[in-house]
Amino acid sequence: MTSLLQHLVTAQAERWPDALAVVMNQERLTYRQLDEDSNRLARLLKDAGCRRGDRVCLLLPKSPAAIVGILGILKADCLYVPIDPSSPAARVAKIVESCENRWILAAGAVAPLLDDLLAEDRFRAALSIGWMGPERAAGRHFTAAFSSEDVRAYPPMPLDARNVPTDGAHILFTSGSTGTPKGVVITHANVLHFVRWAVGYFGTSPSDRISGHPPLHFDLSTFDIFGTFMAGAQLHLVPPDLNLLPNKLADFIRDSELTQWFSVPSILNYMTKFDAVRPNDFPALKRLLWCGEVFPTPALRYWMQRLPHVAFTNLYGPTETTIASSYYTVPRCPDEEQAAIPIGTPCEGEELLILDDALRPVPPDEVGNLYIRGVGLSPGYWRDPEKTRAVFLPNPADPADRVYKTGDLARIGSDGLVYFLGRADSQIKSRGYRIELGEIESALNALNMLQECAVVAIQTDGFEGAAMCCGYVPEPDAGVTPMTLRKALSTMLPAYMLPSRWMAFERLPKNANGKIDRRALREWFAVPVDTEGRAQRPV
């Protein structure tokens, strides 16, 4: 049985070399091409000094070349670290600093970002750039050491793997409350276990045409990629520029004859808002899966009413427990708009525990903290034993085992299914992204433009989910406006972490202990918006 992720492709290339593996726009890669191109890249990386356990960053848009990059890195016995190519340089610097990688594989419009990053001597001295495009790119501060043309010169024969299933396959960086992103290490065995279960449960086969919607720095992408390769199916990467165009996304699902769609609910909500789905649309579609946040029941009903031929499955799980830990296939369209959709039952090899503060199980129907144990658990955060110890705890029932504290609140219903009830802390989900509001506040404080600030999330009426709102007290005479703040913040945080609403205060609301009263602050932002779009402030 395959025990390393890269071997999934090799196995399919032996069986059906000419079957399509990856499709995007006009680009197509067969299993043989994917296997051989990644062998070549692995040989080059090993020639360049990459060794088992080294980290290699990927800074490029989702593309067939990026998939070759992922497999080449794994075949060189290394871990891939996907970085959002639209991140500001300051955030990329934090990730690179933490990974201590020597190579960045890059492509697309990232030359300005690389120039910003490599303007610093220490990065220029430590980092080499490999270009996953035909010509060696260069900027003011870098010249790529190789291009995909140079990769072609290497022989396509397979390499002997030196890595083992418990080795890390990738590190995914997520928002950290203290202002530094934290890296979740995920092993080959972690991913293979989930994917093996999922391919079995969903009956994925070589005839499947699977969407690749999430960006590569998002852990859901690992299911699309490795689930497709385990089944010998086709991965259809969804061009990110379609995300603004609900009707074009619907065209894509239709024209690509997708059989499986998997995304965060926000994009499904967005398509609902623009009524982009026709009755009995997408005749080839067999299943629609979502993960990462709550799919509002009104939008789910919209989809289920239009697509009676499709199975709808809710997947739940944080990055730390690998893609998903529980599932629930909705048996029929809910009658009521308020119906709660459970996160369901554990996937094979996983267990969901609902415990009180003393780590004792709570009775059915009572709210508790949700813990997860099982084969999906990450070994921990990259080079951060303190953060790892804080959330990966000894299992109270078996000290040799570990449980992961999700920070989610949940209950087990009388139907035996688990229901998600919200967060126990200030982490929020926005468009599927996990955001620590504390990280935004840390970045704002570092700007030296504000005396104090607080970021809160409020639920909006529409389909957008949580809106991030910042209340702030400006430094006098600093010329602070929401626009200047937003602009300064965008040099430190990715766009999805920028608050959308801002309000200046003479002082922030405080409670009796002198702490910022976040509930009061939320009320300031939650007031109705008038016809001009301005908040009616409470008096």
Add this chain to the structure above:
Amino acid sequence: MVESTTLYDQIGVLFSETLNIEVPSTETDLVDAGVLDSLAFVELLLHLERTFGLKVSTDSLEIDNFRSIARIADFITSRNGWNGHHKM
């Protein structure tokens, strides 16, 4: 082109004061600059409808009409026969 300069200004104000987004010029590509993601886009459509009475259906939703302040102005003009008097 006094008229469209005014329209440019009004759209610019919408970006700076309502969406809190700085747009360097009326030709700046809002998608390439990372200004427009789906959240901002929905909000932009909402405010364009409120301020200029511009209604956009799913079928006529073409990103090219919203790529820059200049394109948005052209689109409003073509759709509304804009006469310089918008809803306040």
